[in-house]
Amino acid sequence: MIIDTAITLHEQPTPSAFNAAAEAACLRAARDDLEQFAPIYERYFTRVYAYCLRRVDDPQEAEDLTSLIFTRAMTSLDQYRGGLVAAWLFRIAHNTVINHHKATRRTLPLDTAELMAGNANLLERIILSEEQQTLQAMVDQLPRDQRNLLLLKVIGGLPSHEIGKIVGKSAGSVRVALHRILHQLQIIYRQHEENSDDNTI
């Protein structure tokens, strides 16, 4: 089945196996030899790709963006000032996606944009379960900034204070916003399930 090609973020090494000090050492070594960046890529590729995929809804664009993000990371190693590598990477990812949205919003005619949204992620949607499809559709319906917040959390795995630095909010407001988003999604999901049950009956 196609489902064999699906991967999950949790296949990545755990922090204990690849800790922050090791990450920083990789980044230092990568300044002289880019191949040394490979462990970082290995660890974060899926998260970054998933983040892009959820933000742009197009596998090819997500692939291009992921490539661009890691290119920028590898050419900006001097800009890493310590702290979580994930936070540093997702700041680059966040800015890259924003720039991508801004660059494409004026060039795509509306019908093209709609067409792409309609066909986007077709393969993925086929292999997802119905429950996942429903949830994915609900997340896709979120306003862009809310979706970004949610994805930085659940895909980026970033602490709220790091998300706050990226989006320009306090950690507290990020936590509150996430709580609201999940609560709203939960209500919508529950209603959807109830409607499905009614239809079944």
Place this chain on the structure above:
Amino acid sequence: MTTQSERLDQFLDALSRDPNAVAPADLDSDLAQFARTLIKSQTTISAPNVKMRVWQKALAAASQQPNEQKEPYSMNALPALQPPMRKAARMFSYLTALAATVILVFIWGTSFNSLNGQHLSGVSLAISTETPSLVPFSTSTPSLVIPITTVMPAPGSMWVFPTLRPTSLLYVFPEQSQPPIITIMPPPTFIPTPLSTPILIGHQITGKLTSESPQLRYRIKADEAGLLKVTAYSEAFKVRLTYSIESSPQVYPGTLSNETDVAARKEIIMLAHVLADEEITLTVGSELGNGTGDFSLVTSFGKVTPLEMGKPVDRWIVPGADNTPELQYFAFDAQAGFLIDVRVESDENQDLTLFMQSNFPSPQNPYGAIRFIADMTPGCTDIYILQCYDDDSGPGSDPELRHVLIRQDGHYELIVSSIVVANLASHYKISLSSSITNALTPGSRVFTTLSWKDPAVPFLFQGYAGKSIQFKFERLAGDQSFIRLTAVQNNQTLSSYTLTASDSTTTQTVTPTMDGAVALFVEYAQPVNQDAVTVFSLGQIASP
């Protein structure tokens, strides 16, 4: 005691490390289960072969663009950072280029035919592609007296501010030096902070208006010349700022009030030139005089970097603390009659914004000494701001001010700031260039166009006091809208004439009041359709 949002936050963090993490007992179990399901749905993706492909692409691109941030910024290196273009996009760009070429060829031929007085039907699309479609005619005339990249010296009486020192005002990347220090000195009767406390960039001071003290006054003194930004904010009342600039021997008084569009935010932003040792006295009050409550004042200060035509300047920008975007200031002097372009090219770690403003006096700002920015976001409008947008019209998402017509001799400032608040430093290059300058000499003639995209075209004549200049305008083809011809010198209008729809030709005479350039603006005098194009010629009649 932790709240539900904090507990959920902790659980989400735990789930990101371990999908089987146990939910805290005091977290709503339904919400916890939903969070687990949601995360599972978001973190399962299909990515066959993507991982290796992306790694190879990224590694190849990064190898071409080695990690050399300390090297001088090179815009030539940027293309290597562009994402690989997909086949469809590549094909589209080829087709676009092909189509543009075909259209250009079509226009070229049509333009030749149209100059016999016929209308240009169906050519608006091509002309609006910003291509110099009438190049053969323009180049046939000895039109340029003044080099395009040179700003003509302006009359000395126009300058309100002293000439910028060329090198001493350069901004230095914060890692290499401390930020400039300004001193805020509240008078003893209104002391929310100790006297003469040095305040660093981005520092915030707070105060409180009460019924006993409905106003608080502050004195701000700069150690050096530059631009001072003050943001006053209150949740409790609409802020009213009153200022006076004490610049011996003059005192410039004025008041700033909130505009409608920022009233809801109860924030007011003031931007002022300050000279070395000059003092600004700020009085914080409420719009109606009876507002009470807490307010904050945030100050920042930036040195001004002179910007010269054709000499790009490289800078780093790092958003400051307290989520305050850093502002960087550039300035140049320009004379009426130039069309200028300002480009910002960044490495796109940040989304940069570009503002341009001038120091022209107005009833609200009689000395041209202080300005008010309504809102540091795209779409802001303010009478003192000549241009204000971040439309990302430059390459990628970079801002660009394109074909800005300089209508007055004066001092212009550019402000670069960062929209995205993040800790990433961003490298950018700002450059100033003159896109089109039509300078005429006696006996010369220029053929060009007005269009909905460029609705005003400037011309320059060399003028001598009391010696008349005669020029002839001729509408050759295209849109028949009213066209206004306005001649100015030294910021004074020498003549103004409007052609109606039925007029096609006029000969005008202007008499300069002093030696120096005379600018003539040819522009639509009424709103035009989005495809409007008018072909015309302008020539200076040789003296007998």
